[in-house]
Each structure stands twice: as C-alpha cells, then as structure tokens.
Amino acid sequence: MAMHYMARKGAWRTALTTPALKGQGRPELLLLDATSAANNTSSSAVKRIPDFLLFTRENGFADTGAVIVTDDPKTFFILQARLSKFKLIFSTKEWAVEASDVLLSAHPVAPDWVPAQRSSSNFNVSIVDRDASQLALAFQRLTASAGSEESPVYQALLDACLYVLRLSNMPAGYTDLTTASAEAGEGDYGSQQNAWTPVKLKLAAALDSGALNKVRDAVERAIARAEKLIDDWNDATPMASRVLAEVQKHAVADRQGISLVLPNNRYVLLAQRFLKRKLEADWAAADERIEWHTLSTVGKTLASDRTGKHFTFVGINPDVLRILITHPEMPHGSAVLVAYRQAESTLTTLTSIKEVRAFKAYRDRINLLAQELERRLADVPNPLVIGKLREMSLTFTFEDNSQSGEQAYYKFELEGGGRSYAAGWVYRHMPDEDPPFRRAAASAIQPGDFIFDMSDELRAKLESSLQMNNEDVSSVVDPVRMLLKLYHDDVQRRCALMFTSTKRSALAREIHAKMVELDPKAADCRPGRVYYWLALQAKDDTRPHAAQDSKYFKVFCKALGITDEAAEQHWGFVRNARRLNQCLGRELVARYAEILFQPESAATYRKVPEDVIRQLQQEALRCIYRVEHIVPPPARLITS
Structure with missing residues (x-):
C-alpha cells in the first residue's frame, strides 16, 4: 500500500481499516519518505510524518515498525524534535554521504567507509535582506486577522510576505525582472506571476472584502x-547590489575572475542582464572573467583547477550547505550571500550537526561557517526575532507562456450552451448541504456538478446593494484606468510640445509623417493605427494587434521622443489592454461571489442588511448551471 502525500486523517483512517491490511496483508514496516525530493514536493507532508505515526499507533498499528529516511540534516533534527514531543519511542542512525546518488545507489561505498578529514576553509557571509524581512514579518503577523489559511485574504497577505522576500533576494533590479518577463512573452498584466501588480490586486481585494477592517491601517502601511x-x-535589489560589488572587485578591479553560483538558469540570465546594464563599458571584459554555475550543478563542476578562483554563492540550500562543508575543492574565502531567515536557520542546523559523530571529518568547516554566520547575525542592525518568520522558497518561478497569451483558465461548458471561466475557485451548489454553496477548486469540478455563474442582472443588484453604482468606477481596484491615464498623459503632453495639430485625425497624419521620416518602413503602418494609439481605449476593446504593430508602435513612440524602455512598457499595455479588461472582469465577479456566499463582511462592514443578502442569495439560485464539459487550461512549462 502506498499513501499519497496529500492524504489527510480521513484518508488515513480509510486506508488503515481496509480489509487488505488484515491478516497476512498486515504490514511489518512503514517506510516514510522525508528526503529532499519529498520535501520539495510537499514540505507539509514531511512535517506531518510524526502525526501520521501517532495516528497509526492509535488506530491498531502500535506494534508495526516504522523507518523514516531523510538525506537532509535539517529535516532530521526537526523530525527528531517532533517525535520526542509526541513521546514516540525511536532510535536514530546517521551516515555521512558525499555522493550525489544517495540512499539507493548503483555504486555503493564499502560498509566501513568514512569520509576523509576536510581542511579548514574560511567563508565570508553577507546577510542581504534585513529590511525585507522586517516587512515580511509585518505581513505575516497580519495573517492572524485573516481567518483560515485557505481564505483568499490570508493568501493575499502571505503572497505579499513572500514577494518582498523573493524580490530582495533576486540578483537584479525590479526593472530587469519585469523587462525580462515581457520579452519572454509573460507580459500579461492579469497573470504575470512575478510582478507586484497581481499581489497588490489581491491585497486590495482583501481590504475591500472588509475582513481586514480591524487592521486596515496596518495593512495599508505595510x-x-x-x-x-x-x-x-x-535599479538594484539588496542581493543585486552585493553581487555587483563582488563582480566589480574580482572581475573588474583585480581581474582575477569570479565564479557566481545562482539558484537556477533563469536567475543567471537576470544577473547577466543586470550586470550588463550596470557595468556598461566594463561588461564585455568582465563577462569573460565570470564563470556561471547553478546551485544544483556547482558540486559537479568544482575541481582542483579552479583553486584560487573566488566563488560567490547567491543564496543557500541543502545542496549548497553540503558542498560548503564536504567538498574537497572548496576555495578558501568563498562568499555566501544569504537571506536573514536562511542565515538563522542554517546556523541552527550547523549547531546540531557538529554534535553528530558521523560528521567528525567536517567539524572544522562546520565550526568556521557557524562562527561566521553567528558573527554576521550579531552585526545585523536593529535585529529582528527572525525565527518567527516562516521558511519559504526565496526564488521566483517562471512560466513559459510563449505558446499561449491566455490566462490559465478552466473553461466550463454549461447546459443551455453557456460558458464559464475560472482560474482558482468556483462555487459549487450542493442543495442537500448547509450552506448549499461551497467554494471548490476549479480543478476539482467534474461534469455533472452544478456551479454558480453570476448573471449581469445579479451583478448589477449586488453592486447596487454595495452602493457602488454611484461611484466613478465599478471596482475599487481599476489598474486599467491608471495605466491608461499614465499612457495618455505622456502621449498628450508630448504631442502638445512637439506637434502643431490639435485635431486627432490631423495629429495622426503629422505623427505618421514623422514616423516615415525616422524609418521609411513605417510607411506600411496604417494611419488608423496611429489614430488609435493616440487615444487608446481598454474598455470593450476588441482590436487585434498584429506582430508587426510592435515595431511600428516603437517608431510612433520614437516620433514622440519616448525612450525605448518606456515604449516597451506602453506596448505591453497596448497589447494586453483587451485581455486585461477580461481578466479583471472575471476577478471582479469572483470577488462579488465571495461577498455573496461569505456575507459576514458585507453585513458587518458594508452595512448591507441581512434580508437583502438573503434575497440576493435566493436570486443566486437562478444562476446555477450543470457542467456538461470541461476544458482544462493548456499545460504550462515551469522553468527553473
């Protein structure tokens, strides 16, 4: 029997009481996977291993043995503490392992193998994200007022916490991140995963729900x-500034060269973009003196011929910690640029590791690295209680959307020919339950289920009840309007300064003539395009944008004296205006559904009478449709 890592107590009970585990089928041993691979798949599942063991003991398997296997010292000590807390009797066995194919190997070492004594190696540690950590702690503390961990409000605050940590530890500037995403085809403002805008939209929605009214001022300050x-x-994150200083010292000033070790290949590209921008004329020469590695591969590329070359590790993970402590060719004086929480966590792990007899050969290095971390933590100005900050992955993920510019929506084909789209959650109608409308993941909906699809009439009534109809916008969050205003202000100001025509059609012809003067190929650009760009509209925009429009738009911007960088930003909005409008419309409907079916905040904070809410909920019964067919979103390639 194999237990899925997402299983909870209900599934545990069902599995343990199955007839297959009776009699001869009763297991002699429970094998529990706590390896790095399992932890990367689901860290929460690894943390629940002691809970699962306790559950088995209480449900008829008290005499069944168990073996927990891990290749991560940190996980080892965490599980050891939790097993002790649960008063579960256990013993431990530790082995030192240096091979990459640990646990099960086609080339096992001899049973009596012991590691060779490692030479001492000094390290230079820098903690780069003190300010970001302080803000992340503030967002994390606010989650205490956000309800359950599954609630959108809680997730919005946690996303903000994670975002500032990830951004501060990225080896480039925010401008490099957003420009790279746009060039990679990830410029969809509604789904751009690594931009701040979607995070802020979720925070604004959380504030609008009323659930954070008691801490609204604190949220707005954060x-x-x-x-x-x-x-x-x-221009440069704290991590990027430190990387730049390392490169200037070792690849520009003394020309010795440097090996930069970054989290993944996408981070290598970001760092290269950043360094090229900052070093300018020095970049070509410096680039020849930089070796690029990733955290997952550096152990395989370290060799004796690199002795003397300076190594800088951007971030730390279990693989890097293993390399720093065990690799025989680790260069003396290697730099480790690390997050505040990572530094504290790594020090805790090292303090425990040095007491393990199996790691005696590495004790000198362990002590030196621990001392350096301890010294740097003591040097942090206005230190934080950083141990309270939960540990999270500090690297952005990148989705390859080049094959599709659409958001990853599930499409539900409904009875009667209707269609509904959802990316995260929908409300499923189950008449025999109380309440009958339950939020469910879009991925969990099956043909035959009944879901809620808000009609325009119900939407209008809800907005009226929320007293939003008399406001200037239909949503408290309207980035479309703000982006349009920024674009229009820039274009109109430049037109007034550089051209004489005031009528839009005449102005379009005048600008088009200037475009042809700058680039004769712009003669192929239809004047209607220029006319449209002078007064771009996002609402009800159905105009398609051909691929060649991009180069003509850049000539249009050049005719107005707009920089190439600003032109790229403007084009991202022009190209995505229609899609953005659709995306925000779907998000707005989803937010209204939250208010309708989780009405406590509407009644408490928006002063909507309970009888009005009940009436709206009754009308929602007219918006229930049976799902006939489901079209899942296209598969996305996640690159590291």
Whole structure:
C-alpha cells in the first residue's frame, strides 16, 4: 500500500481499516519518505510524518515498525524534535554521504567507509535582506486577522510576505525582472506571476472584502512600505547590489575572475542582464572573467583547477550547505550571500550537526561557517526575532507562456450552451448541504456538478446593494484606468510640445509623417493605427494587434521622443489592454461571489442588511448551471 502525500486523517483512517491490511496483508514496516525530493514536493507532508505515526499507533498499528529516511540534516533534527514531543519511542542512525546518488545507489561505498578529514576553509557571509524581512514579518503577523489559511485574504497577505522576500533576494533590479518577463512573452498584466501588480490586486481585494477592517491601517502601511522598497529596488535589489560589488572587485578591479553560483538558469540570465546594464563599458571584459554555475550543478563542476578562483554563492540550500562543508575543492574565502531567515536557520542546523559523530571529518568547516554566520547575525542592525518568520522558497518561478497569451483558465461548458471561466475557485451548489454553496477548486469540478455563474442582472443588484453604482468606477481596484491615464498623459503632453495639430485625425497624419521620416518602413503602418494609439481605449476593446504593430508602435513612440524602455512598457499595455479588461472582469465577479456566499463582511462592514443578502442569495439560485464539459487550461512549462 502506498499513501499519497496529500492524504489527510480521513484518508488515513480509510486506508488503515481496509480489509487488505488484515491478516497476512498486515504490514511489518512503514517506510516514510522525508528526503529532499519529498520535501520539495510537499514540505507539509514531511512535517506531518510524526502525526501520521501517532495516528497509526492509535488506530491498531502500535506494534508495526516504522523507518523514516531523510538525506537532509535539517529535516532530521526537526523530525527528531517532533517525535520526542509526541513521546514516540525511536532510535536514530546517521551516515555521512558525499555522493550525489544517495540512499539507493548503483555504486555503493564499502560498509566501513568514512569520509576523509576536510581542511579548514574560511567563508565570508553577507546577510542581504534585513529590511525585507522586517516587512515580511509585518505581513505575516497580519495573517492572524485573516481567518483560515485557505481564505483568499490570508493568501493575499502571505503572497505579499513572500514577494518582498523573493524580490530582495533576486540578483537584479525590479526593472530587469519585469523587462525580462515581457520579452519572454509573460507580459500579461492579469497573470504575470512575478510582478507586484497581481499581489497588490489581491491585497486590495482583501481590504475591500472588509475582513481586514480591524487592521486596515496596518495593512495599508505595510503596502506603502512594500511599494517604497520596490521603488528603491527598481535599479538594484539588496542581493543585486552585493553581487555587483563582488563582480566589480574580482572581475573588474583585480581581474582575477569570479565564479557566481545562482539558484537556477533563469536567475543567471537576470544577473547577466543586470550586470550588463550596470557595468556598461566594463561588461564585455568582465563577462569573460565570470564563470556561471547553478546551485544544483556547482558540486559537479568544482575541481582542483579552479583553486584560487573566488566563488560567490547567491543564496543557500541543502545542496549548497553540503558542498560548503564536504567538498574537497572548496576555495578558501568563498562568499555566501544569504537571506536573514536562511542565515538563522542554517546556523541552527550547523549547531546540531557538529554534535553528530558521523560528521567528525567536517567539524572544522562546520565550526568556521557557524562562527561566521553567528558573527554576521550579531552585526545585523536593529535585529529582528527572525525565527518567527516562516521558511519559504526565496526564488521566483517562471512560466513559459510563449505558446499561449491566455490566462490559465478552466473553461466550463454549461447546459443551455453557456460558458464559464475560472482560474482558482468556483462555487459549487450542493442543495442537500448547509450552506448549499461551497467554494471548490476549479480543478476539482467534474461534469455533472452544478456551479454558480453570476448573471449581469445579479451583478448589477449586488453592486447596487454595495452602493457602488454611484461611484466613478465599478471596482475599487481599476489598474486599467491608471495605466491608461499614465499612457495618455505622456502621449498628450508630448504631442502638445512637439506637434502643431490639435485635431486627432490631423495629429495622426503629422505623427505618421514623422514616423516615415525616422524609418521609411513605417510607411506600411496604417494611419488608423496611429489614430488609435493616440487615444487608446481598454474598455470593450476588441482590436487585434498584429506582430508587426510592435515595431511600428516603437517608431510612433520614437516620433514622440519616448525612450525605448518606456515604449516597451506602453506596448505591453497596448497589447494586453483587451485581455486585461477580461481578466479583471472575471476577478471582479469572483470577488462579488465571495461577498455573496461569505456575507459576514458585507453585513458587518458594508452595512448591507441581512434580508437583502438573503434575497440576493435566493436570486443566486437562478444562476446555477450543470457542467456538461470541461476544458482544462493548456499545460504550462515551469522553468527553473
């Protein structure tokens, strides 16, 4: 029998009481996977191993043995502490392992193998994200007012916490991140995973729900601080500034050369873009003196012929910690640029590791690295209680959307020929339950289920009840309007300064003539395009944008004296205006559904009478449809 890592107590009970485990089928041993691979798949599942063992003991398997296998010292010590807390009797066995194919290997070492004594190696540690960690702690503390961990409000705050940490530890500027995403075809403002805008949209939705009214001022202050930091990091994040200093010292000033070790290949590209921008004329020569490695491969590329070359590790993970401590060719004086929480966590792990007899050969290095981490943590100004910050992955993920510009929506084909789209959650109608409308993941919906699809009439009534109809916009969050305003203000100001025509059609002809003067190929650009770009509209925009429009739009911007970088930003909005409008419309409907079916905040904070809510919920019964067919979103390639 194999237990899926997502199983919970209900599934545990069902599995343990199955007839297959009776009599001869009763297991002699439970084998529990706590390896790095399992932890990367689901860290929460690994943390639940002691809970599962306790559950088996209480449900008829007290005499069944169990073996927990891990290749991560940190996981070893965490599980050891939790097993002790549950008063479960256990013993431990530790082995030192240096091979990459640990646990099960086609080339096992001899049973009496012991590692060779490692030479001492000094390390230079820098902690780069003190300010980001302070803000992340603020967002994390606010989750205490957000309800359950599954709620959108809780997730919005946690996403903000994670975002500032990831951005501060990225080896480039915010401008490099967003420009790279746009060039890779990830410029969809509604789904761009690594931009701040979607995070802020979720926070605004959380505030609008009323669930955070008691801490609204604190949330707004945290958002303002986040935006101030992001502005400060537009040119270079704290991690990027340290990387730049390392490169200037070792690849520009003394020309010795440097080996940079980054989390993944996408981070290598970001760092290259950043360094090229910052070093300018020095970049070509410096680039020849830089060796690029990733955290997952550096152990295979370290060799004796690199002795003397300076190594800088951007971030730390279990693989890097293993290399720093065990690799025989680790260069003396290697730099480790690390996050505040990572530094504290790594020090805790090292303090425990040095007491393990199997690691005696590495004790000198362990002590030196622990001492350096301890010294740097003591040097942090206005230190934080950083141990309270939960540990999270500090690297952005990148989705390859080049084959499809659409958001990853599930399409539900409904009875009667209707269609509904959802990316995250939908409301499923189950009349025999109380309440009858239950939120469910879009991926969990099956043909035959009944789901809620808000009609325009119900939407209008809900907006009226929320007293939104008399406001200037239909949603408290309207980035379309703000982006349009920024674009129009820029274009109109430049037109007034550089051209004489005031009528839009005449102005379009005048600008088109200037475009042809700058680039004769612009003669092929239809004047209607220029006319449209002068007064771009996002609402009800159905105009397609051909691939060649991009180069003509850039000539249009050049005719107005707009920089290439600003032109790229404007084009991203022009190209995505229609899609953005659709995306925000879907998000708005989803937010209204939350208010309708989780009405406590609407009644408490928006002063919507309970009888009005009940009436709206009754009308929602007219918006229930049976799902006939489901079209899942196209598979996405996640690159590291």
